[in-house]
Amino acid sequence: MSDDPKISARYRELPREEPPRALDEAILAASRRAVEARPAPLVVPTGRRRWYFPVAAAAIIVLAVAVTMHVERDRPDPEAFAEAPSGLAPAPAAPAQDALRERMTVQPPKPAASPERSRKSGRRDSVSTPDPQPERPALEEKPAPSAQRDEMPSVQRRAAESTGANVRGAGAPELSGVVAAGVVLPPEQWLQGIADLRRQGRQEEADKALAEFRKRYPDYKIPEAMRERVERR
Amino acid sequence: MLAYRGGDAGAFEILYARHRGALYRFVLRSLKERSVAEELFQEAWIRVIEARERYAPSAKFTTWLYTIAHNLLVDHWRRKGLVLVELNDEHASPDNPARQVEARETAARFLQVLEALPSAQREAFLLHEEGGLSVAEIAAAAGINEEAAKSRLRYAVAKLKAVIDE
Numbered sequence: 383m384s385d386d387p388k389i390s391a392r393y394r395e396l397p398r399e400e401p402p403r404a405l406d407e408a409i410l411a412a413s414r415r416a417v418e419a420r421p422a423p424l425v426v427p428t429g430r431r432r433w434y435f436p437v438a439a440a441a442i443i444v445l446a447v448a449v450t451m452h453v454e455r456d457r458p459d460p461e462a463f464a465e466a467p468s469g470l471a472p473a474p475a476a477p478a479q480d481a482l483r484e485r486m487t488v489q490p491p492k493p494a495a496s497p498e499r500s501r502k503s504g505r506r507d508s509v510s511t512p513d514p515q516p517e518r519p520a521l522e523e524k525p526a527p528s529a530q531r532d533e534m535p536s537v538q539r540r541a542a543e544s545t546g547a548n549v550r551g552a553g554a555p556e557l558s559g560v561v562a563a564g565v566v567l568p569p570e571q572w573l574q575g576i577a578d579l580r581r582q583g584r585q586e587e588a589d590k591a592l593a594e595f596r597k598r599y600p601d602y603k604i605p606e607a608m609r610e611r612v613e614r615r
Numbered sequence: 616m617l618a619y620r621g622g623d624a625g626a627f628e629i630l631y632a633r634h635r636g637a638l639y640r641f642v643l644r645s646l647k648e649r650s651v652a653e654e655l656f657q658e659a660w661i662r663v664i665e666a667r668e669r670y671a672p673s674a675k676f677t678t679w680l681y682t683i684a685h686n687l688l689v690d691h692w693r694r695k696g697l698v699l700v701e702l703n704d705e706h707a708s709p710d711n712p713a714r715q716v717e718a719r720e721t722a723a724r725f726l727q728v729l730e731a732l733p734s735a736q737r738e739a740f741l742l743h744e745e746g747g748l749s750v751a752e753i754a755a756a757a758g759i760n761e762e763a764a765k766s767r768l769r770y771a772v773a774k775l776k777a778v779i780d781e
Contacts, residue, residue, distance in 0.1 A: 389775050392725055393744050401639040405653055406631075409660045413627040416664045417619070 569595070569602050577611035585614060616676050620667045631660065634680060637745040641681070644741055645688050647730060655691060659684045674755065681746045682756040685738065692734065728778045732771050739767035740775070 567575070572595050579588035592612055595602075604612065618626035638659065643652040662683050670679070729737060735757075742748045742756060754764035 386772055386776055388779055389772055390744060392721075392775070392779055393729075396722055396726060398636065399640050399643055400636050401653065401656060405657055406635065409657055409664075410628060410631065412661060413619070413631070413664050414624045416667070417622050417624045417627075 566598060569599050572598075573604065573608050573612050577608065580611060580614070588612070589614060616663075616667070616670050617672060620670055627664070630676070634677065637747075638680060638684060641741045641745040642684055642688070644729065644745075645734070645738060646691065651691065655684070655687045659687055662687075675752065677746055678748060678752045678756050681742055681748060681752075682758075685742075685756050685758075688738070724778060725775065728775055732774060736767045736771035736774075739764060740771035743768055 572591070576588050576591045576595065579585075579591060616626070616630060619630065639652070639656050642656045642659070643649065646652045646655065659680070663680065729740070732740065738757065739753050742753045746752075746756075748756060750765045750768065751761055753768065754761045757764065759767075
């Protein structure tokens with residue numbers, strides 16, 4: 383084979399070693415297994431690599447389970463998230479917070495807040511919004527100072543501005559303004575407002591309101607007890 | 616190899632019988648450590664089996680086979696140093712003790728020089744002698760250009776020739 387035949391001849395004189403029989407059998411067996419098990423795997427699991435596949439599969443499963451558990455554990459609890467801010471609000475109110483709360487108490491109560499929700503968000507609201515006030519009729523609420531008028535519902539605010547009677551009585555401003563704005567109140571509520579006006583000595587306003595009431599409810603029969611309170615005596 | 620790829624297990628047995636001795640000696644004389652040589656020899660054939668689906672007859676099967684073996688050897692050399700191997704002398708003639716001794720000494724000397732060759736030159740020589748590869752095929756199997764393959768082979772032959780001419 384070499385350019386020099388003597389070199390090749392000398393090399394051919396070297397012992398002609400052959401692979402051991404066991405090695406031949408192992409390789410031929412592997413070749414037969416590969417043909418029998420079609421399609422051929424990318425890596426034939428023989429000898430020391432036979433354990434690769436089960437170990438790899440087990441590792442993938444363990445990893446998937448671990449990741450799933452980790453994700454489940456780290457998911458934020460919506461309830462805990464809703465309650466979390468309550469722990470941040472200090473229990474005793476500082477003077478500055480009292481002043482703030484005092485200013486904010488004139489805001490109209492949130493109409494749609496359920497008791498459960500109010501309880502949950504109570505402390506958080508104590509900073510930004512007032513605590514829920516004891517229920518009282520709308521006409522008996524304290525009169526709103528001018529600085530607080532912006533917090534009133536727009537209809538009431540427009541009515542109060544149009545009548546100018548916004549600081550004199552408990553229910554009068556609302557009644558006058560509401561009537562002037564063309565808002566139709568239930569008869570009982572309207573009559574109660576007129577009675578309040580009479581009680582406060584605001585006779586002219588009471589007369590006007592009563593006249594308006596009769597125009598709106600011409601067929602309404604005023605109960606006797608209420609009639610005595612709403613009509614001028 | 617194409618027949619084996621098609622599912623003919625007998626085709627592989629023919630292929631194996633044709634190349635097993637030469638490849639074994641190539642690996643053994645490159646490594647000089649029998650147990651490692653056997654492991655790499657087996658690994659080379661396992662790779663042939665595994666790669667049967669991807670085999671394309673773009674080159675001689677022999678070149679492809681020795682390319683696999685060369686890559687395994689390179690990986691091995693990168694991991695470990697070389698260790699001398701003790702060769703069996705079971706082929707020595709039993710009928711003439713004097714000639715037996717002479718032949719053994721000559722072979723030992725030749726082997727000694729062969730083993731002392733730089734690994735690249737020895738590999739080129741073994742690919743040529745055992746694999747029957749041409750210079751171009753040696754270059755393809757070893758991943759070098761033809762000039763380098765020719766140079767390696769020439770240096771190896773020259774050193775061995777010097778031993779014979781002594």
